[in-house]
Amino acid sequence: xxxxxxxxxxxxxxxxxxxxxxxxxxxxxxxxxxxxxxxxxxxxxxxxxxxxxxxxxxxxxxxxxxxxxxxxxxxxxxxxxxxxxxxxxxxxxxxxxxxxxxxxxxxxxxxxx
Amino acid sequence: xxxxxxxxxxxxxxxxxxxxxxxxxxxxxxxxxxxxxxxxxxxxxxxxxxxxxxxxxxxxxxxxxxxxxxxxxxxxxxxxxxxxxxxxxxxxxxxxxxxxxxxxxxxxxxxxxxxxx
Numbered sequence: 001x002x003x004x005x006x007x008x009x010x011x012x013x014x015x016x017x018x019x020x021x022x023x024x025x026x027x028x029x030x031x032x033x034x035x036x037x038x039x040x041x042x043x044x045x046x047x048x049x050x051x052x053x054x055x056x057x058x059x060x061x062x063x064x065x066x067x068x069x070x071x072x073x074x075x076x077x078x079x080x081x082x083x084x085x086x087x088x089x090x091x092x093x094x095x096x097x098x099x100x101x102x103x104x105x106x107x108x109x110x111x112x113x
Numbered sequence: 114x115x116x117x118x119x120x121x122x123x124x125x126x127x128x129x130x131x132x133x134x135x136x137x138x139x140x141x142x143x144x145x146x147x148x149x150x151x152x153x154x155x156x157x158x159x160x161x162x163x164x165x166x167x168x169x170x171x172x173x174x175x176x177x178x179x180x181x182x183x184x185x186x187x188x189x190x191x192x193x194x195x196x197x198x199x200x201x202x203x204x205x206x207x208x209x210x211x212x213x214x215x216x217x218x219x220x221x222x223x224x225x226x227x228x229x230x
Contacts, residue, residue: 043203046220100171106155
C-alpha cells in the first residue's frame with residue numbers, strides 16, 4: 001500500500017511571489033506521481049505527472065515539480081503566482097501496475113494581492 | 114476537448130433514500146473510476162470498471178453498487194443513504210486500464226455533490 005503526505009495544509013502567498021507545495025510519499029513498489037488542482041466548486045484538473053525519465057516535470061499554468069527518489073518527494077513549484085492560482089492542490093500516487101489513485105490531504109493555496 | 118460528464122451536479126436526498134449518479138466518460142475512453150471526497154477530505158477510491166467489468170474495488174460500502182454499460186457510461190447506485198454519505202463524488206476516465214499499462218492518466222469530471230439530510 002502507498003501513502004501520501006502533503007506537509008502544508010494551507011499556504012498563503014502574495015501575488016507574483018514564488019510558491020512551493022511539499023509532497024512526500026511512501027510505497028514498496030514503483031509508483032507514478034501526479035499533481036491535481038481543484039478550483040472552488042470544481043473538479044480535479046491534472047497539473048502534471050511523473051512517469052519516468054527526467055525528474056523535472058513541467059505542467060500547465062507555469063507549474064513544475066521535481067521527483068526525488070531518494071527523498072521520496074515530489075514537490076510542486078511555481079516561480080510567480082497569480083490570484084487565479086488560488087485553489088486546493090492534491091498530490092497523488094498510483095502504483096505503476098495499479099488503478100487506484102491515492103491522494104494526499106491537499107494544500108490550500110491562497111494568493112493575496 | 115470533450116471532458117467527463119457527470120449528472121446530476123447536485124443532489125439532495127433524505128436519510129434512507131436511494132440515489133443514482135451517472136458518469137459519461139471522455140469519448141473513446143473505456144475505463145471509469147469512482148472516487149468519494151468527504152468535506153475537507155481528500156478523494157478516496159471507490160471502484161473502477163474496464164470494458165463493463167469491475168476491475169478494482171476500494172472502500173465502497175456494501176450499500177453502494179455500480180456498473181458500466183455498453184456505451185461505457187457508468188452509474189453509481191447508493192441505497193439506504195446515511196448522513197455520512199454526503200460528499201462530492203467524482204468520476205474519472207481513461208482509455209485502457211492504468212493497471213494494464215494502457216493508460217497513465219485518469220481524467221476527472223466536475224463531480225456530483227450529494228447532500229443527505
